[in-house]
Amino acid sequence: MLPLASMTNFTILSVVVSADKLSAYGLPSGRLLRVIPVFSVDPEKGWGYSEETKPMLNTSHGFVPWDDLHHTELSQTNGEVDGRWVFGNANNTPRVARIDLKTFRTAEIIELPNSAGNHSSPFITENTEYVVAGTRFSVPADNANGDVAINTYKENFKGHLSFIAVDQATGGMSLSFQIQCPGVNFDLSHAGKGPSHGWFFFSCYNTEQANTLLEVNASQKDKDFIMAVNWKKAEEYIKAGKGKKTTTNYAHNVWDEKTHSGKSEIIKEVLILDSKEFPDLCYMIPCPKSPHGCDVDPTGEYIVGSGKLAALIPVFSFTKLQAAIANKEFDGVYDGINVIKYESALYGEVAKPGLGPLHTEFDANGNAYTSFFVSSEVVKWNIKDLKVLDRVPTYYSVGHLCVPGGDSRKPFGKYLIAYNKITKDRYLPTGPELSQSAQLYDISGDKMQLILDFPTIGEPHYAQACPAGLVTPDQVKIFKIEENNHPYVAKGEGEAKVVREGNKVHVYMTAIRSHFAPDNIEGVKMGDEVYFHVTNLEQDWDVPHGFAVKGASNAELLIMPGETTTLKWTPDKVGIFPMYCTDFCSALHQEMQGYIRVSPAGSNIPLKFSVGEQAAAPAGN
Amino acid sequence: MKKLFVLLSFISLISACGGGKAPESGANPYSTAEPAAATNYDPNRGIGKWTAESLNLSATLDAAMAANGAKIREVKCSSCHKLTDEKLVGPGWKGVTSRRKPEWIMNFITNPDPMIEKDPAVQAQLELCLVRMPNQNLNDTEAREVLEFLRQNDGLK
Numbered sequence: 129m130l131p132l133a134s135m136t137n138f139t140i141l142s143v144v145v146s147a148d149k150l151s152a153y154g155l156p157s158g159r160l161l162r163v164i165p166v167f168s169v170d171p172e173k174g175w176g177y178s179e180e181t182k183p184m185l186n187t188s189h190g191f192v193p194w195d196d197l198h199h200t201e202l203s204q205t206n207g208e209v210d211g212r213w214v215f216g217n218a219n220n221t222p223r224v225a226r227i228d229l230k231t232f233r234t235a236e237i238i239e240l241p242n243s244a245g246n247h248s249s250p251f252i253t254e255n256t257e258y259v260v261a262g263t264r265f266s267v268p269a270d271n272a273n274g275d276v277a278i279n280t281y282k283e284n285f286k287g288h289l290s291f292i293a294v295d296q297a298t299g300g301m302s303l304s305f306q307i308q309c310p311g312v313n314f315d316l317s318h319a320g321k322g323p324s325h326g327w328f329f330f331s332c333y334n335t336e337q338a339n340t341l342l343e344v345n346a347s348q349k350d351k352d353f354i355m356a357v358n359w360k361k362a363e364e365y366i367k368a369g370k371g372k373k374t375t376t377n378y379a380h381n382v383w384d385e386k387t388h389s390g391k392s393e394i395i396k397e398v399l400i401l402d403s404k405e406f407p408d409l410c411y412m413i414p415c416p417k418s419p420h421g422c423d424v425d426p427t428g429e430y431i432v433g434s435g436k437l438a439a440l441i442p443v444f445s446f447t448k449l450q451a452a453i454a455n456k457e458f459d460g461v462y463d464g465i466n467v468i469k470y471e472s473a474l475y476g477e478v479a480k481p482g483l484g485p486l487h488t489e490f491d492a493n494g495n496a497y498t499s500f501f502v503s504s505e506v507v508k509w510n511i512k513d514l515k516v517l518d519r520v521p522t523y524y525s526v527g528h529l530c531v532p533g534g535d536s537r538k539p540f541g542k543y544l545i546a547y548n549k550i551t552k553d554r555y556l557p558t559g560p561e562l563s564q565s566a567q568l569y570d571i572s573g574d575k576m577q578l579i580l581d582f583p584t585i586g587e588p589h590y591a592q593a594c595p596a597g598l599v600t601p602d603q604v605k606i607f608k609i610e611e612n613n614h615p616y617v618a619k620g621e622g623e624a625k626v627v628r629e630g631n632k633v634h635v636y637m638t639a640i641r642s643h644f645a646p647d648n649i650e651g652v653k654m655g656d657e658v659y660f661h662v663t664n665l666e667q668d669w670d671v672p673h674g675f676a677v678k679g680a681s682n683a684e685l686l687i688m689p690g691e692t693t694t695l696k697w698t699p700d701k702v703g704i705f706p707m708y709c710t711d712f713c714s715a716l717h718q719e720m721q722g723y724i725r726v727s728p729a730g731s732n733i734p735l736k737f738s739v740g741e742q743a744a745a746p747a748g749n
Numbered sequence: 750m751k752k753l754f755v756l757l758s759f760i761s762l763i764s765a766c767g768g769g770k771a772p773e774s775g776a777n778p779y780s781t782a783e784p785a786a787a788t789n790y791d792p793n794r795g796i797g798k799w800t801a802e803s804l805n806l807s808a809t810l811d812a813a814m815a816a817n818g819a820k821i822r823e824v825k826c827s828s829c830h831k832l833t834d835e836k837l838v839g840p841g842w843k844g845v846t847s848r849r850k851p852e853w854i855m856n857f858i859t860n861p862d863p864m865i866e867k868d869p870a871v872q873a874q875l876e877l878c879l880v881r882m883p884n885q886n887l888n889d890t891e892a893r894e895v896l897e898f899l900r901q902n903d904g905l906k
Contacts (some may be wrong), residue, residue, distance in 0.1 A: 667884070668886065715879045716880055
């Protein structure tokens with residue numbers, strides 16, 4: 129029999145949009161391995177429902193239980209995927225998350241001030257120095273009066289680009305600075321690499337600065353822009369104290385693996401650099417027809433822009449861009465930012481590639497792969513001579529593409545995955561709502577070959593992939609019970625207890641195959657808030673326990689070995705309530721259960737808890 | 750939680766409880782390893798790194814080690830094992846050091862899954878308890894301290 133592990137050479141981390149979750153798949157099998165809740169609650173895992181995870185979803189708007197995750201980016205060192213973390217963006221209430229690949233869990237979420245709709249994110253610089261985020265919706269800055277007429281867009285609305293610094297030892301994120309830019313829509317971005325390391329490129333649309341009917345009004349100009357940002361220069365300005373401190377309000381939420389709890393902090397200040405005041409920070413490169421994808425090839429020399437409405441692909445040269453800046457080959461100024469002459473930055477155009485180019489990924493052999501939404505196809509072309517080499521259909525209307533390592537300096541090649549927006553007749557029908565589709569192509573030969581269709585949960589948006597060997601060796605298998613610093617941990621059944629503090633009842637509960645301790649609790653009264661702090665005493669891999677209590681209005685818990693997790697429960701009526709393990713744990717899983725008795729408010733039933741105590745047998749038996 | 754699986758033209762509704770797992774930990778249905786022939790199995794020693802020689806037990810008790818073992822028991826063992834000979838989830842501990850060789854105990858604590866597969870005594874016990882003894886990830890020192898506690902529990906001074 130073929131061992132399963134050999135079927136899965138690559139791990140792909142794909143973002144599933146409608147469920148707002150990150151899911152991990154094996155390649156080339158297309159097997160779904162894990163769904164990771166990030167910005168959205170997940171009752172199966174208790175994410176956003178347990179007391180410990182609630183702070184992770186805190187924002188300046190309070191607790192926000194969902195978002196619209198679009199893109200994912202694996203951390204890199206020297207421009208190569210390193211398998212430490214994966215980042216994700218929240219497109220609605222703007223945030224960036226870091227997922228730790230040792231645990232495949234969300235470790236940190238940072239909100240973005242002065243922003244609305246974080247789409248061009250979470251792309252990184254080549255040593256993961258920064259994760260960037262560009263606002264899709266320009267809005268008045270947080271410290272400005274936002275109560276203005278919507279049609280004063282040109283005057284009052286600003287676009288902010290956020291540079292989030294990443295601590296290389298811990299992964300900890302902090303918002304280093306923001307660049308204030310003209311009000312446009314920032315769409316996608318990619319960092320320079322190799323020779324272009326130090327620069328970041330953002331596609332912009334709605335440079336018409338329309339505030340209504342963008343479908344028409346933001347499609348007026350023949351060319352919008354790719355904005356080139358010299359972030360090394362921005363770093364120098366910040367170090368020299370040129371950043372302006374402005375007031376704002378954003379949440380920074382961090383998970384602690386020792387207390388098994390998240391903490392949320394509200395930060396009140398951010399450093400801003402105004403693009404108008406520093407003319408050597410940002411440059412606009414004209415790019416045809418509402419550019420969407422903005423992709424940099426593995427050498428770092430070529431920047432590929434993809435106009436959603438275009439029938440060609442412009443490729444810009446970093447060398448030519450630098451010469452154009454040095455020689456001031458400008459074609460006017462856009463709201464304080466120099467516009468480079470199109471021809472001065474252009475390396476060349478891919479002629480007649482298809483209709484509606486969206487995104488480009490790369491292999492290690494100098495080839496680019498561009499998705500075409502309107503003509504439903506992937507087109508392979510050579511970066512040097514800009515000649516189309518091959519084309520294959522997708523089923524249907526492809527959005528993002530993923531080549532393992534395909535936006536890094538070292539693509540691993542071999543496969544390409546197309547993430548389709550429409551499935552139509554590809555799978556058996558399931559009513560009005562159909563399965564979503566990813567398609568796997570073998571790109572190791574001259575011709576791309578479709579080798580697998582696999583359905584995904586929700587709209588598959590973007591994915592990144594790397595050899596599994598970069599991720600698997602460091603997997604956390606259990607949390608050591610000795611290192612558990614949760615304030616309500618019970619390290620062994622001897623510490624299991626129930627403690628009343630006013631109307632709060634804290635249950636220090638343990639779980640091990642296959643019983644809870646305590647499993648009989650009396651003396652809880654109406655008006656009490658009961659906190660079940662469940663510690664999983666197992667110290668073996670793949671033995672989680674679940675916890676549920678009847679009438680719980682939030683969710684169940686899923687507790688990993690050595691972890692403590694808390695469910696808050698407010699009884700709503702007098703009576704006996706069962707509780708039980710929800711994750712099949714052993715042959716006696718169905719026996720893993722208990723009862724909690726709820727008495728009327730003011731009742732004199734004493735608080736009592738036990739495990740293994742039966743009533744004395746009646747006399748005569 | 751419900752998942753809808755469509756297999757060829759058969760539509761089956763499967764209700765999965767929290768991502769239920771088929772085999773319990775350690776029982777790998779895809780393993781290509783053949784079970785060791787019964788003749789190779791030493792029921793006095795079990796499977797693992799420990800031998801009578803490597804253990805080199807003293808005839809007298811190390812009370813400090815036993816005290817540490819008692820603490821480990823509180824966290825990792827007491828949910829299932831009583832100190833008497835009474836069964837809880839697993840068998841009571843009283844008398845275990847006379848029923849089993851110390852190297853067998855050490856191997857079973859540190860390497861339970863292969864022994865559950867192969868040891869005739871453990872398999873007989875599994876028929877009574879129906880719960881596989883968990884691997885509680887004790888390191889060598891911790892396992893040795895628990896063994897010392899077991900010896901104390903059986904009256905060694």
